[in-house]
Amino acid sequence: MVAYLLRRLVGLIPVLLGISFLIFMLLRLIPGDPAIAILGERSNEEQRDAIREQLGLNKPLFFDLSGEGNVFDTQYFTFMGNILRGDLGTSVLRRTDISGELMTFFPATLELSLAALFIATFVGVTTGVISATSRGSIFDTASMGIALIGVSMPIFWLGLMLQYLFAVNMDVLPISQRVDADLIRGFDAITGLYTIDGLLLGRFDITTNALRHLILPSITLATVPLAIIARMTRSAMLEVLGQEYIRTAWAKGLRNQTVIMRHALKNALLPVITVIGLQLGLLLAGAILTETVFSWPGIGTWILHGILGRDYPVVQGGIMFVAFVFVIVNLVVDMFYAVLDPRIRY
């Protein structure tokens, strides 16, 4: 197991290197001049040259072949060198430390993703189990139909509709943001997850407020994974329910619920847990639409603004971080799987 883990960790190196190269290239292929994005439409060429120099954007991309300076004194190697030293750089637009910004934006995405995953898992597994046990019933057909819609629904559309209905029309839920701004003025976050910080610091008003803010975006974000989890649970359950030991359990005269919950669900959940784990990675990396619709100050909107403002360090650092989290989450899920299923040995 340890050997496997080490092998996997070494395997991450080429993956992350490849990602760093891709981000670096793609970012520079986007048309538009970062100097203009930073200085605005009214700047002149002299000012733009000055900012390019300050940001190192006048250096060659990969190798300095002019023979004048160090061959590796280039944009890519400077970027990689800094990352290896744990220095993600400074935001060009705000001049703040990127690692520090990550610590405020990442918890926002994490809180939203966990809430969404909680809803998706809870509702998805429940629906899947009911559908499987009442296969062919109206509930089964309807819920699987809804699941299909859930997978195919444009997230931003759903988000806007929920906003319009619950925040604008009925006025029962907040329309956007993580928490009311004046509530957390001067509030020192511990974990950055407001629901938890509120509990830790005894500020229950913040926890309640943050939970209310979480409802609409997490429902929006949950739709796709919910549908996937429901369908996955259903098929896994159906497979398990056809097994002989289930028939034995029933033959023993056990109660329905015991058979389903203890004997069938426990085994059917194994593949579902993998899916859930993978969904967490996807949610963390892919909450950008939901975050945009709900002005959620998460890592997705952060990177999006970095892209729009040609804030190269933010985009590079942000995507590297997300990619890193994604591969680590996947690794943890694989390891977790071995723990749950004694048959799996690495």
Next chain:
Amino acid sequence: MRSKRLWTWMLSTTLVLFILAGCGGTTPAAPTEAPAAEPTAAAVEPTAAEEPTAAAEEPTAATEEEPVAEESDTSKFLVFGGSGEPDSLDSMNTTAGTALIVTRQLEEALINFAPGSLDLEPGLALSWEPNDNSTQWTFTLREGVKFHDGTDFNAEAVVFNYERLSDPEFEYGFRDEGNTFPIFPDIFGGFVGDENTIWESIEAVDEYTVVFNLTEPTPLFPNYVAAAYFGISSPQAIMDNGVKYGTPDVGGVGTGPFKFVEWNAGQNVILERNDEYWDDTARMPGVIFRFIDDAPQRLAELQAGAIDFTIHLSPDSRETIESDANLALTPLEPFNIAYLSMNINNPPFDDIRVRQAVAYAIDRQAILDGFYGGIGVIANSFLPEVMKWAEPDDIETFPYDPDKAKELLAEADYPDGFSTMTLPDGSEAPVELWYMPVSRPYYPTPQPVAEAFASYLADVGIQVELKTEDWGVYLDNWDAGTKYGLVMLGWTGDYGDPNNFLFTHFGPGNVAESGYDNQEVFDMLIAAGSANTQEDSAAMFQDAVRMITTDLPRLPIVHAPPVYAQSAALEGWIPSPTGGEPFTTVYIEK
């Protein structure tokens, strides 16, 4: 049937969600209530209890001196829906409107604009006097004003700020670490040491008198100084924080009516009232500036009550706002220009008759009615209404007249119109009409407007191909003069000088996409900017405008105010045409 417990499980989940949803919305105990419900819900009780005095509440303007607690809801911070995140809270080091609306609350310029206009009023400076030919300006400063950090505002502080801005060698400029002070060379022609700069020096004569020395007569100098870019910061804060001054870690430290509290990247900037403010203190305890990039999102947030006032909505949201009793449109003067540029270097646009034909072919009133909700005015020159003193009365106006357009085309040897143009390399290409990929107040909906232009032009026989590209590239190519045919663009002014509109478009170095390079116009604009009196200046500006209209390299389309809106309970907001007004007088009715 078989899985009753599962059903219960699901139902309880739903129930929990609904309880959470309901929580706070109805319970008065919850301090976490969305701001949405507050103004309306909270307003009911006090007014019912105080019914007899309701009438006395009306003359709010006259009772400003009274304790504010009686009329305004002082429990909450104002929430402003800004159109994006500031890049810096150091006013001298930014040109972004999203930043200047915030810095205006923190750092004040020496001179203020009167509410809603470009008229100058004493601010940190009590008075200002030019010498005979306006090359030297003496400012007398207000005494007893303190910066938010407790240090004194005085002549020394003003000199520090302007030297930091103007002199690349200044010790605390931190230019090698990224400060650029981009607006200074735009307005003064260059930094200290640059050949074209009109800036010479600034000196402190005594504790409360400063003298600005300029190399050219500059009668409009006070108008420059009043621009939001020239907010005065605490020298101590700049020295202590270096290049970090103005960033989220530090914020801005000035003399303004509000003090910096925090800047939450990606979310908001929070300011609180400066209780030691030298003038009437702000009516509300603080302001939260939200960053909401998307105009429909700002409207939705306003409808939901999550923000109290907002700017730059799309023109079609006027109807939504007017039909909502909780919302109101905020009137303001247009201070911009939308134009259609014609590259005069590529035929057939090199022929003035063709350019005039384009002008007569387009029904600008219909464009104004159709795409701006009829709010705004047709532009006869680049100068908006508030600068009409610099526009000649007898200016040629090009009313909609397709027949005249056809006549002019026939005279120019295009009796049936045309569909191609000649590029600099001599090749023929279809006539292009470039529209912006982004919405700006002057062109809130560029594509449909471009389509309308195209259809008007087609009516007189000019066939165009609509084109657009990434905004950054669009501007690059515009600057480089490599856009051909017809190009849409616009401008929003930032200070009360006609050259802010004219020199920016017709001065040397601003030839760009039109290819219009007229030395006579350059000279007139420079002379007008440095005339000894405003009357002389007006006459020269008028001559320049006349000549530009005769040559018509860019067709002015409209001056259209951006759509601003507010909650109906909000009072006292008078937006400045330049887009940076103090929120001192703004309050929410209880």
